[in-house]
Amino acid sequence: MKKFVSVSGGKDSTATALLLWERKEDFELIWADTGAELPENYWIVPRLAQLIQKPLHVVSNGTFFQWLVKKGYFLPGIINKWCTETLKQKPMNEFIKSLELSEPVIMNTGIRADEPKRYHPLEYDTKYQTTCYPLYESGYGKKEVIDICLKYDLLNPCYAWRSSVSCFCCPLQRKSDWQGLLKHHPELYAIAEEWERQSSITTEKMDGWRFWWNDDYSLTELKNWGGRNPTRPTKAQLKKQAYAIHNLDNGVLWSNEELVKKID
Numbered sequence: 001m002k003k004f005v006s007v008s009g010g011k012d013s014t015a016t017a018l019l020l021w022e023r024k025e026d027f028e029l030i031w032a033d034t035g036a037e038l039p040e041n042y043w044i045v046p047r048l049a050q051l052i053q054k055p056l057h058v059v060s061n062g063t064f065f066q067w068l069v070k071k072g073y074f075l076p077g078i079i080n081k082w083c084t085e086t087l088k089q090k091p092m093n094e095f096i097k098s099l100e101l102s103e104p105v106i107m108n109t110g111i112r113a114d115e116p117k118r119y120h121p122l123e124y125d126t127k128y129q130t131t132c133y134p135l136y137e138s139g140y141g142k143k144e145v146i147d148i149c150l151k152y153d154l155l156n157p158c159y160a161w162r163s164s165v166s167c168f169c170c171p172l173q174r175k176s177d178w179q180g181l182l183k184h185h186p187e188l189y190a191i192a193e194e195w196e197r198q199s200s201i202t203t204e205k206m207d208g209w210r211f212w213w214n215d216d217y218s219l220t221e222l223k224n225w226g227g228r229n230p231t232r233p234t235k236a237q238l239k240k241q242a243y244a245i246h247n248l249d250n251g252v253l254w255s256n257e258e259l260v261k262k263i264d
């Protein structure tokens with residue numbers, strides 16, 4: 001069966017590839033480039049491929065920005081995380097399907113032994129792929145993962161200022177990650193800020209219930225005040241106003257269809 005390691009530039013997927021390489025397993029690398037990658041990823045992923053001498057397949061379903069514009073600057077968030085499916089899963093699945101293999105491929109993912117909640121054997125299996133968890137099954141926790149990356153000088157340098165490797169504009173990142181982005185890649189922070197501003201203009205029709213990357217503060221506020229501008233209403237208050245205007249039950253979230261209608 002053909003084997004792949006799905007890499008991202010992050011420590012866990014890098015360690016997965018290094019572990020299998022040390023075991024002399026035969027596999028290839030696949031990377032879904034979202035078009036919003038941190039610059040560090042563009043040198044760590046090819047360095048990894050070169051060290052272990054494995055083919056690297058870079059797949060894409062268009063860029064983050066292309067999809068953002070197509071979606072009317074509807075930013076992804078915890079509830080509607082459209083980016084993962086559109087920019088990562090879809091191009092990987094299409095690539096695997098395009099191989100037209102007679103049996104499913106083995107996809108090795110970087111779930112560690114110290115994150116059992118993320119270990120779901122069989123859950124992500126499809127007729128095209130079987131998922132394997134070498135780090136989990138070999139007892140590799142965070143320490144072992146960092147050790148193996150350091151051993152080959154392949155620990156992404158962005159860990160010096162960021163808790164995880166993700167898209168530069170990832171809505172799941174911590175406040176300290178945004179602050180790190182502002183310090184280390186101010187041009188990327190400015191892009192994320194502008195996309196957020198565009199989103200805010202588009203969603204203004206929603207009576208002030210604006211979409212930002214974060215619930216509590218905009219990136220402009222974070223830059224200027226270190227968090228929410230203390231003189232404006234909280235997001236919860238804005239939401240309450242919007243519910244009142246639309247006669248909505250305060251505990252009921254709008255469905256995606258309702259949100260899209262309001263944006264249109």
Ligand code: SF4
Pocket residue numbers: 034076081083084087088165166167169170171172
């Ligand atoms: S890293 Fe964040 S922004 Fe990028 S695809 Fe994943 S969830 Fe979306």
